[in-house]
Amino acid sequence: MINLQQFFRELKKERTRILLTILAIVWGTASVVIMLAIGEGVTRGLQRGMHGMGKGIVVVWSGETSKPFKGLGIGRRIHLREEDARMLQEQIPGIGLMSPEYIRWGAYFTWNDHSMSTRATGVYPAYGQLRNIYPQKGGRFLNKLDLKSRRRVVFLGNEVKERLFGDKEAVGETVYLNRVPFTVIGVLKKKLQTSCYSGMDQDATFIPASTFRVMFGHRHLNDIVYSPRDISRAKQVKEQVYQVMGKKYKFDPKDKDTLRMWDTIEMQEGFGKVSTGVRIFLGIIGGLTLIVAGVGLANIMYAVIRNRTREIGIKIAVGAKRRNIITEYILQSLLTVSAGGAIGLGFSWSLVKVINIIPLKQEAFQYLGRPVMSVTTALITAGVLGLVGFLAGIFPARRAASVNPVDALRCE
């Protein structure tokens, strides 16, 4: 097609100008893509950290009544018991996974001549899944049988294991918890955890709730952890928890001080909104860069057309229609943009690759995550580029199409 040949010829003539525009578009594209990639990386990193404590879970603690109810005064303490946890699960079908959580601070662990004191947690097997606690290779988390048979088995946080065993294998070994022998069944796989209650999982130990009760004789739970079956119904499930508990302990279900709750779902929704906001913000900044590049391109197109008036006049004189001329210059604009966009995308892609190859062990990178180049980002950028190219082309092209051939051919 002669259009393309002409484009490359004109490109040669306008070399500096067109190269500069391409450069501007490369820069615009790269800044959009890299910013979005970094934003995506940070979002994913933070999300992963948040999920370190568990994804879509609600933690319930005991509280005090703050409203009088049926003749009962305020300031009544509402304690949580293991039966309550089971009752909640039985009566509220919206609850998916659930585990009560007993905590004993300063439990004393020894192995050979190593010892340390840390917290012991008594939980149900579902706790592992709820809180994203996964075992390292060769180990496992607590199971139903452990719970049912009150086995003396313990799952260690990776820091605890480190302190007691160092590099040595821990699974299968016997540790003493307050002088009672426990078999180590698993060690926590190292994870990124950016939020917690009662300390990080890496410093904790987990034993079956049944074993815990026998050993320590706690009557009250520290908390109950559950996840709603359906995240969209999380609010209703929370209400039901107040109702069921209120019925048993005789408090007003509207009295939210009776039970304190930490709803990570709400937190994540909030975070999702913030990160969308950040992405939109970065996108707008990048988009503005592209628009500036587009304005530059439009300017150059105007200049090209001014220099090509005579040739445009010739084309019109031999029968080019408006749309022939318009298509030609839009095509030229789109080609320039595509060249810049392709280079920009390629450049950003390689940069992201390189950043990801560099071995960065620092904490900062774990929290910030690594830049992620998503297909969506690339597609959106390509779309915006197309639009910029089209808009930068259409106005100069329309001017070109309205060149008067007689005037254009007169000027020598």
Place this chain on the structure above:
Amino acid sequence: MIKLTGVKKIYQMGKIDVAAIRGIDLKVENNEYLSVLGPSGSGKSTLMHIIGCLDTPTEGEYRLEGRDVSGLSSNQLAEIRNKKVGFVFQSFNLLPYATALENVELPMIYKGGSARQRRKRAGELLAKVGLGDRARHRPTELSGGERQRVAIARALANSPSIVLADEPTGNLDSTSGKEVIQVFDELWQQGCIVIIVTHDSEIADRTPRIVKLLDGRVVDDMQR
């Protein structure tokens, strides 16, 4: 057939109106061969532009093959320029970066059709004007006479029925001028309307009809 009645062309230069053509009546039957003579500024080019649909009259009526041109859309005018009229300019007006072949192809691109046929016909036309061996040359690599013959080949690309030439030999020496004029003679013999603007009375003498312009009016119309 070309028919102009009371055609005026007035250019506005700021507040002053410049009348390039002040009322021309002209009728050209099919297969006429005529030259237009007149001093500089008498409106010859303007008249040719109007006949070639490069420009439209300010006043008056121009009928091309019976159709009033003033009622046509810009696309329809483009089609007339593309298919019915072949225009040859004094200053050649070739695309500088394109080869002779590509220049001849240009009107055929806007007409549509296959690239192979286009190339074939462009080659044939160049051969016809004696430039078969110059197809790959760019205008700067050609002499003035050769350039004008490329321009003629381009004007003939879509087999027009009207060939308009505005001082086609103005930039040529007499030998290459004669070669160019011979091509017009042939076109006339093939049945085209051929109109040549010229200052050269030798050329004018070859044509059966001579129209003389002065100050935007026809002052003489000789038929031999």
